[in-house]
Amino acid sequence: MSRTVIFFLSIGLFFACGMTEPATISSIDNPVGSGPDRTFLALGDSYTIGESVLEKDRWSMYLIDLLKDKYTITKHDIIARTGWTTEELIQAIADSKNKNQYDMVSLLIGVNNQYRGQSIDKYRKEFRELLNISAEFAHNDYRKVFVLSIPDYGVTPFAASRDREKIAREIDAFNAVAKEECQKLGIPFVNITTITRDYTGAEYIASDQLHFSGKMHELWAIQARSTAEIILRQ
Template sequence: MSIPERFLALGDSFTIGTGTTPDRSFPAVLVRLWRERGRDVLLSNPAVNGYTTDDLIAEELPLVSSFRPTLVTILIGANDIVRGTDAESYRAQLERIHGAVHRDAPDARVIALPQPDWSLSPAASGFGDSAVIARIIERFNTVAREEAERAGASWVDLFPLMREQGRKHLLAADGLHPSAEAYAEWARALATSASASSP
């Protein structure tokens, strides 16, 4: 019997699947797609709605050493924007996150992902001017890509897909988070661009 690959999904609402159910989150759908292709993958998804990089560091990173993942995804930053974190502070937090993952799971493949363009959602108006939010999201995603590359992680740029979904209003009933259909599209894109195996 083969040893299952171990997938740890770190993040916030966009990783746990807020707006739908956890079994329809992108990590859960991705695992099902991989299993259909014959991969034996065990998922741990500790992501929590509302989490910032601070929360991820405090509450999720300890699982890296205990779960012993072979694959880690990192998608975090939207709530840092909401709380007024600047881009360079966000960069420092990502450096800590990548450093800890590399230290505690040195052989794991790490895939970093952008946050979606939630400035296009109806609920974004409650957080400020949508054009300003869009520029900040783009800046944060640039920082996330730079830090992933610096750490030797893979960057899978789902942002064009995510932005198109936002323009099509593929949103959950809360008017902010992606719909189950949108999360499934992320998973399908990841299934074709990433492997559950270490490189």
């Protein structure tokens, strides 16, 4: 059994402002794998904890399952919470006092920065800090870090009455910053935004009509698989 640390809010929207409820800790079992043992830390917001989906349907759990023929993920930790911006994730990591080291670290953050109307410059500064923090968790090796792009919630029923084109433009702008900062450090950038725009059927939307279902999370994991395999071989 592996211990997974999960910080989350028990609310349906990823747009919650501030951390109004205390974080909680829970544990889950990882799939039994083969091959060498590896460890994995996932950092982020509602997309990382899988708001409105079962634990087994989080993209990180699908990824572990996809990797199990080559690697055994003996430890999978998550520091993420519905509603977090880059600033709040930075603070939460500090508060967690997590000193563990990992063979692979993922980062998926920024949708709440966009939704709250925060500036691109603020996002760039804090995202760059999170890349450095991620590398610190990965034996100070940027090659062991990968970033997933921000999904486009503008395709969900929640956004039906909103300016979907504006949402898409802004998310593209935030993703462009994230990709640019990753390229500076040689960090792989995995594009899952396009997937959210290509697969818009009801089966890809979570029951809250805002987040994405397990079927979508599985597609994200498939997209990240080759990158994860490269990282874990190093």
